[in-house]
Amino acid sequence: MPRTASRPSSPATTTPTAGARLGAAIAVLTVAPLLRWLVAAESVPPDRPRRAGCDACGTPIGPTGPLAALSPLARCPGCRSRYGAPPFAVELALLLAVAALLAAARPGWESLAFAWWTACAVPLVFVDVAVHRLPDRLTRAAALGTLALLGLAALVGADGAAWWRAVLAGTSAALLLGASTLLLGRRGFGLGDAKLALSSVAVLGWLGWPAVFTGLVVTFLASAVVGLVLLAARRIRWRGHLPFGPFLVLGTIVTLAAA
Numbered sequence: 001m002p003r004t005a006s007r008p009s010s011p012a013t014t015t016p017t018a019g020a021r022l023g024a025a026i027a028v029l030t031v032a033p034l035l036r037w038l039v040a041a042e043s044v045p046p047d048r049p050r051r052a053g054c055d056a057c058g059t060p061i062g063p064t065g066p067l068a069a070l071s072p073l074a075r076c077p078g079c080r081s082r083y084g085a086p087p088f089a090v091e092l093a094l095l096l097a098v099a100a101l102l103a104a105a106r107p108g109w110e111s112l113a114f115a116w117w118t119a120c121a122v123p124l125v126f127v128d129v130a131v132h133r134l135p136d137r138l139t140r141a142a143a144l145g146t147l148a149l150l151g152l153a154a155l156v157g158a159d160g161a162a163w164w165r166a167v168l169a170g171t172s173a174a175l176l177l178g179a180s181t182l183l184l185g186r187r188g189f190g191l192g193d194a195k196l197a198l199s200s201v202a203v204l205g206w207l208g209w210p211a212v213f214t215g216l217v218v219t220f221l222a223s224a225v226v227g228l229v230l231l232a233a234r235r236i237r238w239r240g241h242l243p244f245g246p247f248l249v250l251g252t253i254v255t256l257a258a259a
């Protein structure tokens with residue numbers, strides 16, 4: 001299947017307009033506090049409930065708490081202690097991801113599907129780095145929302161082949177990573193990685209089989225390079241665990257921007 005089959009050649013798909021840039025800037029300002037909240041709430045060990053307030057003083061974190069609790073400064077407005085993702089990190093990651101989406105300049109439902117996936121993927125990266133897990137709540141939202149929106153894009157653009165390719169690529173990747181967990185246990189990929197691969201590789205699959213290949217090469221190459229650097233710097237050990245989610249997200253976003 002040629003890659004161009006999924007990409008209508010309209011002039012709107014070439015350069016983002018000023019309106020698209022303004023829309024993206026407003027989206028970043030609105031969505032960033034929500035993503036910061038998700039990171040703080042979900043960055044807990046697997047056996048613990050979501051974080052509802054500051055660990056030190058209990059000041060609520062979230063839409064019902066003080067707005068300052070979701071500021072990029074990452075400090076509790078009650079006791080000034082640091083919590084959640086590092087200052088300005090979520091905001092910067094979101095800006096870079098949105099820049100990649102603008103570079104991809106996809107039409108209508110397709111861009112909405114990729115924006116939805118990005119909004120789920122950015123907090124997943126920070127949670128995976130912080131506590132080495134990918135919460136079901138976010139990986140499930142990423143998979144269901146992305147596949148549903150891509151389904152609408154396929155209906156509107158009458159390109160059912162792209163959607164089936166996305167489903168096939170996503171489920172194959174998820175099954176392969178899931179099988180590695182069953183066969184290798186803790187030395188394989190985590191089940192969270194498999195669930196994230198469902199949506200990430202579906203995004204790549206929508207773009208075409210060459211994009212699946214490129215995205216996975218970038219993912220594994222980046223994880224190998226970072227792993228070796230951390231080993232050399234003695235930050236991890238041979239048997240240590242390096243989160244895989246951030247590399248999967250990186251490989252997908254880089255490929256999306258370049259496709």
Ligand SMILES: [Zn+2]
Pocket residue numbers: 054055056057058059076077078079080081
């Ligand atoms: Zn506090």
